[in-house]
Amino acid sequence: MQTKKYFVQDIRAGQQIDDTFMVIRARQAQARNGPYWQLTLQDRTGEIQARVWNPLSRQFQDIPQEQLVRIRASSQVFGDQLQLNIDDMHFIDQDQADPGLFLPVSCTPPEELHQNLILFLQQNVSYPGWKKLVKKILTREEIKEPLLKAPAAKSIHHAYMGGLLEHTLSVCRICNQICDLYPDLDRDILLCAAALHDLGKTMEILPGASRDYSHQGKLLGHIFLGLDMINPFLDKAKELDEDLIMHFKHIIISHHGELEFGSPKRPKTREAFVLHFADNLDAKIKTLDQALAGGDESEESAGTWSDYQRSLGRFVFQPARTPRPPESPREQGGKKEGQCLLPLKE
Structure with a gap:
């Protein structure tokens, strides 16, 4: 059974990644030195762009949607976007991994x-x-x-x-x-x-x-x-x-x-x-x-705007919050866990 060490939300530029991801989208394109694959990879924490360059790209006639892949790659920023450059990749059977790691x-x-x-x-x-x-x-x-x-x-x-x-x-x-x-x-x-x-x-x-x-x-x-x-x-x-x-x-x-x-x-x-x-x-x-990055209520997030939200037809704003009085120990003990939000992309 495949396990995971690197989740998308934790990947930073300059890392060497050896892990399993799910292919969400795959498109073949042409560069000066030959064909390459543009991939969107996903795990349960989000999505990341990836590239399979020539000559490795020639080993794959097709890369199906929702295919699990084991990759060795380096992470770098290209055009203000984090992406993975894949040095090695092979397919993994679905029954070799927990789907909860990737969805x-x-x-x-x-x-x-x-x-x-x-x-x-x-x-x-x-x-x-x-x-x-x-x-x-x-x-x-x-x-x-x-x-x-x-x-x-x-x-x-x-x-x-x-x-x-x-x-x-x-x-x-x-x-x-x-x-x-x-x-x-x-x-x-x-x-x-x-x-x-x-x-x-x-x-x-x-x-x-x-x-x-x-x-x-x-x-x-x-x-x-x-x-x-x-x-x-x-x-x-x-x-x-x-x-x-x-x-x-x-x-x-x-x-x-x-x-x-x-x-x-x-x-x-x-x-x-x-x-x-x-x-x-x-x-x-x-x-x-979701638009306001998970409803972060910290002072640092006050005064920030979201990206344009197509479903709402507008940008949305994170205002400053009214200060809350300190909670008593009893109130803190009975406080319910806040709703968790996942990093989702359209």
């Missing part, structure tokens, strides 16, 4: 996120019909396994293994807090819809480094795919009457908010509006955190 993954293990989601729903959903439905769906093995690996998006937010579960749990928590502010909301149906609103992404986005869209994803989309997965369970849910089921389906199919954003219907109930805004809020905050 970005949530900081909380996906299995733990799944358990936390089940526990949260069992503690906060009261009506037996909804409680049984959501547990049956999320614990069904053919649903659970792809859910553990699924990203929440291809590139914009939570685009890593476990990302869909992380996003789903956050949306559920936001909805639960909003129900405390507005007690007339139907908490049970809202939390169940929040837990299942993006289930179709397990079929829409392919697992692996490419995070490409499947044929089903391109043709049908995750909203339709998700309802198609849920419908067989709804058909057997004898404790849920037709009006509840109709409302539940409406909350899910309208969660994108507007027709131009892929929503078959616009929200028309309070619960549907809440899920739409909670979903959008979590996605936007995650996007901002």
